Amino acid sequence: MKIQIFGRDAEGGEGLKMEEPEKVRKPAGVKNRLLASCDQENPCKIPPSYKISMETLEKVERLMREDVSDTVAILKVLSDPMRLRILKALRIEDLCVCVLVELMNCEYSKLSYHLKLLKEAGLIDCTQDGNFLIYHLTESGEKKVTSFGIF
Amino acid sequence: MKIQIFGRDAEGGEGLKMEEPEKVRKPAGVKNRLLASCDQENPCKIPPSYKISMETLEKVERLMREDVSDTVAILKVLSDPMRLRILKALRIEDLCVCVLVELMNCEYSKLSYHLKLLKEAGLIDCTQDGNFLIYHLTESGEKKVTSFGIF
DNA sequence: TTAATATTTCAAAAATATTTGAAATATTGA
DNA sequence: TCAATATTTCAAATATTTTTGAAATATTAA
Incomplete structure (x- = not known):
């Protein structure tokens, strides 16, 4: 599974998302795992409605790490x-x-x-x-x- | 197990409970099951600190019947x-x-x-x-x- | 003492919930 | 049409939780 990441937006859920020119990123760290197979030779295939920003992704990943026990x-x-x-x-x-x-x-x-x-x-x-x-x-x-x- | 019931108090948890003279009641209906063995020949044995009024008892029993599913x-x-x-x-x-x-x-x-x-x-x-x-x-x-x- | 009472503990049995991996389904893109 | 993909479904294996009944504990009352 591959995911396309779009430019920064102003804080997840704030509404108003500006869509920067399509640009596939290949970030380091945690994001690597999530976006591992997303690069030039291996173009992302995601539904058109589905866009997610780095910020949002990071926010969600941070939440995932919180202890809920x-x-x-x-x-x-x-x-x-x-x-x-x-x-x-x-x-x-x-x-x-x-x-x-x-x-x-x-x-x-x-x-x-x-x-x-x-x-x-x-x-x-x-x-x-x-x-x-x-x-x-x-x-x-x-x-x-x-x-x-x-x- | 037998329970001693004391006179009416003003709504459970309201504080201020007046303790009427000891008097063992033997009510009908739902209370029967709970207090079945509490009568003159079979005197209640409960700890001195433990008093509960009919009102409170009824209130609790009503709650017990509420559906929590x-x-x-x-x-x-x-x-x-x-x-x-x-x-x-x-x-x-x-x-x-x-x-x-x-x-x-x-x-x-x-x-x-x-x-x-x-x-x-x-x-x-x-x-x-x-x-x-x-x-x-x-x-x-x-x-x-x-x-x-x-x- | 001893017997009676109120409650907990324990281990086995029963009931439920979760995980696993393979197969099924449905959609897309060639 | 066919292969690839994203996801669900299913049944078997595991794990967890709950129930059960008997035995243990601790306190009181005689």
């Missing part, structure tokens, strides 16, 4: 009906495991698994009172849950 | 590094599969799988230009991605 981790934890419902409940009231078990209508061990994930993600925590564990949203959990605007 | 579905789609990075890229610029393949540094079939999930979730779509498919964020995708405040 934290975001993914939190999204993974949130993307489960049981865990979402636990969070919803705890937003209203701190609840002990025994009540959650009844509310969720499930086995202790199952609930416990999900509570563990939520806790490991720092979204909830619990305090002990005798034999009972009473779970609550953490401050950061409260914030995240709110900022995701999920509920 | 749409939210879960979208969160599931978002909770993958590859898909997140695709979305990030498409926020900057519409991109054809061939460029995405290079950016993501992966096989076509793999990329295609993730594009499909994103498309099925209505977050992205594509237009065809000859042999090329050029993917873009949908309007609703744009909105969702923004509202989740992920990037």
Whole structure:
């Protein structure tokens, strides 16, 4: 696959792109990989509507290198009906495991698994009172849950 | 497990909870399941700090019944590094599969799988230009991605 | 002590999601 | 028409996540 690169434009998404005379570039570094096979003997074949500037390309490549693992981790934890419902409940009231078990209508061990994930993600925590564990949203959990605007 | 229920309080989370004299209730309907074994011969054993009002309980139970499947579905789609990075890229610029393949540094079939999930979730779509498919964020995708405040 | 209770942990089983590579499809250009 | 290209589809192999039930832990109550 080969890509044609057009001259600089004023910041991706800004609208107004001026199209400079067609000119195939062969840049160094990261761009090399992306545009490797694009040169004179090997002319680029791309659809006419498809133009992309060096600036935009670089911007996208920079984004690609950003670490998304934290975001993914939190999204993974949130993307489960049981865990979402636990969070919803705890937003209203701190609840002990025994009540959650009844509310969720499930086995202790199952609930416990999900509570563990939520806790490991720092979204909830619990305090002990005798034999009972009473779970609550953490401050950061409260914030995240709110900022995701999920509920 | 048995739960002790205390008198009405003014809306969960409003602060100021007045604690009426201890009184075990045995309500009907949904509450029955939750509080089934809580009566005179079978006195409730809960930790002293743990009080919950009928109102709060009802509120939580109502929440439990709400359907979260749409939210879960979208969160599931978002909770993958590859898909997140695709979305990030498409926020900057519409991109054809061939460029995405290079950016993501992966096989076509793999990329295609993730594009499909994103498309099925209505977050992205594509237009065809000859042999090329050029993917873009949908309007609703744009909105969702923004509202989740992920990037 | 001992028994009962609330909860977690663990490992195996089951369910889901992802990756892989080959083959299919559709479009272009000769 | 035919070959080349861009992309998707498919089914099998892998990997990850979730469920299950039994056993472990820790606390209370007797």
